[in-house]
Amino acid sequence: MISHQDACALIETPAGALGDLLARAGELRDRGRGRTVTFSAKVFVPLTTLCRDYCGYCTFRRDPGEPGAHTMTPEEVVALAQAGGRLGAKEALFSLGDKPEALFPTHREFLRRHGHRTTLAYLRAVCETVLKESPLLPHANPGVMAERDLAALREVNVSMGLMLETLSERLLERGMAHDRAPDKVPARRIRTIALAGKLGIPFTTGVLIGIGETARERVDALVAIRDLHERYGHIQEVIVQNFRAKPRIPMRDAPEPSLDDLLRTLAVARLVLGPDMNIQAPPNLSPRAYPRLLAAGLNDWGGVSPSSGAPPRARASSCASASRSIPSSRRVPSSWTSACARAWEPCSTSAVSSRIRMNAGAAGSLLASLDWVSRDLRPILARALDGHEVSVEDGIALARAEGRDFHALTHVADEMRRRQAGEVVTYVVNRNVNFTNVCIKHCTFCAFSRDHREEEGYFLPVAEVVRRAREASELGATEVCIQAGLPPKLDGRYYIDLTRAITAAVPALHIHAFSPEEVLYGSIRSGLPIREYLAELKAAGLGTLPGTSAEILDQAIRDIIARGRITVEQWVDVITTAHALGIRTTSTIMYGHVETPAHWIHHMALLRAIQKDTGGFTEFVPLSLIHSEAPMWAKGLVPGVRPGATGIEVVKMHALARLMLGPTFRNIQSSWVKEGPKLAQLLLSAGANDLGGTLINESISTSAGAQYGQLVGPAELHRLIRDAGRVPAQRDTLYGLLHTYNDGEDPESPLDKIEDAEARFGSYRRLIASGEFRFTRG
Numbered sequence: 001m002i003s004h005q006d007a008c009a010l011i012e013t014p015a016g017a018l019g020d021l022l023a024r025a026g027e028l029r030d031r032g033r034g035r036t037v038t039f040s041a042k043v044f045v046p047l048t049t050l051c052r053d054y055c056g057y058c059t060f061r062r063d064p065g066e067p068g069a070h071t072m073t074p075e076e077v078v079a080l081a082q083a084g085g086r087l088g089a090k091e092a093l094f095s096l097g098d099k100p101e102a103l104f105p106t107h108r109e110f111l112r113r114h115g116h117r118t119t120l121a122y123l124r125a126v127c128e129t130v131l132k133e134s135p136l137l138p139h140a141n142p143g144v145m146a147e148r149d150l151a152a153l154r155e156v157n158v159s160m161g162l163m164l165e166t167l168s169e170r171l172l173e174r175g176m177a178h179d180r181a182p183d184k185v186p187a188r189r190i191r192t193i194a195l196a197g198k199l200g201i202p203f204t205t206g207v208l209i210g211i212g213e214t215a216r217e218r219v220d221a222l223v224a225i226r227d228l229h230e231r232y233g234h235i236q237e238v239i240v241q242n243f244r245a246k247p248r249i250p251m252r253d254a255p256e257p258s259l260d261d262l263l264r265t266l267a268v269a270r271l272v273l274g275p276d277m278n279i280q281a282p283p284n285l286s287p288r289a290y291p292r293l294l295a296a297g298l299n300d301w302g303g304v305s306p307s308s309g310a311p312p313r314a315r316a317s318s319c320a321s322a323s324r325s326i327p328s329s330r331r332v333p334s335s336w337t338s339a340c341a342r343a344w345e346p347c348s349t350s351a352v353s354s355r356i357r358m359n360a361g362a363a364g365s366l367l368a369s370l371d372w373v374s375r376d377l378r379p380i381l382a383r384a385l386d387g388h389e390v391s392v393e394d395g396i397a398l399a400r401a402e403g404r405d406f407h408a409l410t411h412v413a414d415e416m417r418r419r420q421a422g423e424v425v426t427y428v429v430n431r432n433v434n435f436t437n438v439c440i441k442h443c444t445f446c447a448f449s450r451d452h453r454e455e456e457g458y459f460l461p462v463a464e465v466v467r468r469a470r471e472a473s474e475l476g477a478t479e480v481c482i483q484a485g486l487p488p489k490l491d492g493r494y495y496i497d498l499t500r501a502i503t504a505a506v507p508a509l510h511i512h513a514f515s516p517e518e519v520l521y522g523s524i525r526s527g528l529p530i531r532e533y534l535a536e537l538k539a540a541g542l543g544t545l546p547g548t549s550a551e552i553l554d555q556a557i558r559d560i561i562a563r564g565r566i567t568v569e570q571w572v573d574v575i576t577t578a579h580a581l582g583i584r585t586t587s588t589i590m591y592g593h594v595e596t597p598a599h600w601i602h603h604m605a606l607l608r609a610i611q612k613d614t615g616g617f618t619e620f621v622p623l624s625l626i627h628s629e630a631p632m633w634a635k636g637l638v639p640g641v642r643p644g645a646t647g648i649e650v651v652k653m654h655a656l657a658r659l660m661l662g663p664t665f666r667n668i669q670s671s672w673v674k675e676g677p678k679l680a681q682l683l684l685s686a687g688a689n690d691l692g693g694t695l696i697n698e699s700i701s702t703s704a705g706a707q708y709g710q711l712v713g714p715a716e717l718h719r720l721i722r723d724a725g726r727v728p729a730q731r732d733t734l735y736g737l738l739h740t741y742n743d744g745e746d747p748e749s750p751l752d753k754i755e756d757a758e759a760r761f762g763s764y765r766r767l768i769a770s771g772e773f774r775f776t777r778g
Helices: 004-010 015-033 074-086 105-113 119-133 147-154 186-198 215-232 259-273 290-295 312-325 339-347 350-360 378-385 392-399 403-421 462-474 494-505 516-526 530-540 555-561 568-580 597-614 647-665 672-685 700-704 714-723 757-761 764-770
Strands: 038-048 091-096 137-141 159-161 203-209 235-242 278-280 300-304 424-428 430-433 479-482 510-513 542-545 584-591 617-624 690-693 727-731 737-740
Touching: 004 215, 004 259, 015 259, 015 290, 038 074, 038 119, 074 119, 091 119, 105 119, 119 137, 119 147, 147 159, 147 186, 186 203, 186 215, 203 215, 203 259, 215 235, 215 259, 215 737, 235 259, 259 278, 259 290, 278 300, 378 392, 378 403, 392 597, 392 647, 403 647, 424 714, 424 737, 430 462, 462 479, 462 494, 494 510, 494 516, 494 530, 516 530, 516 568, 530 542, 530 568, 542 568, 568 584, 568 597, 584 597, 584 647, 597 617, 597 647, 617 647, 617 672, 647 672, 672 690, 672 714, 690 714, 714 727
Parallel strands: 038 091, 038 300, 091 137, 137 159, 159 203, 203 235, 235 278, 424 690, 424 727, 430 479, 479 510, 510 542, 542 584, 584 617
Antiparallel strands: 727 737
């Protein structure tokens, strides 16, 4: 891939040297994408032509009352999708204007009649209907979106898209292409594409040329797209679209870009984006130029629409003509049977992944190879493989699997992991800071907490917590995770002040802090309602919440193992309020004590229901009880308590989590600190796709008797991942990919050079014995 400076020079290539530039781009395309040019059979679904933006070049948008102004009803959408399916289409391409409800009362009334407040909510509903009532897969291009909108639409779309178009803010000035288009602010569009990457949504984007931008500004946009893809790995194709003047648009007299302009931009796009990116130029916008477009490095023609609300014939005939123009050495399969089906799988929910599998021929013979599964479980596993949601009843039946049924369960879980999360295994470079072990609660599973009168009670001052956070950042950490006990008479604003202090000292470090129990405690101590308390934490710099203190979300079980702890209702209230404020959370379960597998399934079903409503969970982390020092076991406080989960139970828990939660959560973590690196590695073949964090410090599991240390560096995590046949990648807290490591590529982390973690960072045992930070009341 070439530099920004080189791209700026090449995009000014004179006509006499254009052939050399095109040859270079074509050679690079052949190296990565081969001699295949793809297209997709799709139905164009113009959900609404109303839009609050007035772009100077747009032929799609209308105001209410104008010819062509229309918002499709659900019945119209379904009829169109079903007609397209009968004609062989595979995809429903939803196009719509940006937020028309902000401008047009008639559209707000339309939405109200159909039970929605926003166009994006309506879009989600009709996408879900298309999935249920037609053979097509939705791909939506809804415009600028917030993270919550993206998360909601991800559940019913195989992929999504948003044209970046340009990074030129000049075009927002009076008389320019975007002067009446609030949704065309470049920073807003970049943010939407980045959020899609954080959420792991396969994404289409591109540039629009000839709307007033300079050649250098085209390069700026292409390099920005490359940077986003290098960070998140989610961009599945880039479109280079040329402006065409039409009679009814404001820019009807503007000059169109020349064919040479288009060819230069395509060639530079290939050189900037590299050999593996899918690059498309719409053939209907450049008739009679198909061989030259191919020579410039593209490898995709876009969509053939057999049935749509837009004029299909030109598009379909364009692709057909383009196909005929390809030299015989090129093949033109449907893109559905080549790269696109694979690229789309990471976004797939249950219904979506099932449809991909059926269309792409991925069903294979897995179920046939499980003909030895018992009569009761075989249909349950078959339904899961077909993309159906696993019911509570079926989940409980799967939880009873033994022997070969157990192996079948893990086999299917691994297959669903492959479909939902791919072959990449992620980890985060982080540090745990448990700033106090003094706690007013007396949970019987907790060996970490101390009464305020005990000599082993400690409390790290704010300056020490900040020092540890800064040290972690200097060692390459992207996250600090903060959780602790609930000390008596804590200042109600302490969590807010601590967050603000860390943010001020290390602003780039993501703060993943405070369990729902701590949030509730802070709310009570401060007198602020939960919502206001969370809002203040967010304003102070809080990034995400750990979804701990969940244990088992069954009140009867909680009353046995931790009477007086946050209730199920309170836990759900804190979590859903956080999600409503845009604060995402993890989710957990603690098992291996007095619960039964039925409790596991009901726990997961509750989390799944929350996720469907909010989309706010980033991951699910099963945590088995470390029993040896836990008071419930060591002191016999809880009759009938088990000595932690067995190995079979641990594997079964992760497999069940993949089948119950994978379609909506995507990320299932295996905890090396609880299970040890070897079992955590094995869990990567039973549904897990994440190994958690490096930790650096770990006190809570260690105090309960865990024997696996407090630091596993990136190099060791890579070794475990590669030995499992998977691809390692460093992520951030929200699962944005920071770096995916190819074969032969290893991390360079200062953490891997630390030979004695306890000597460098201290340990829980040394901390409680030293008295340096002894807790004193007052």
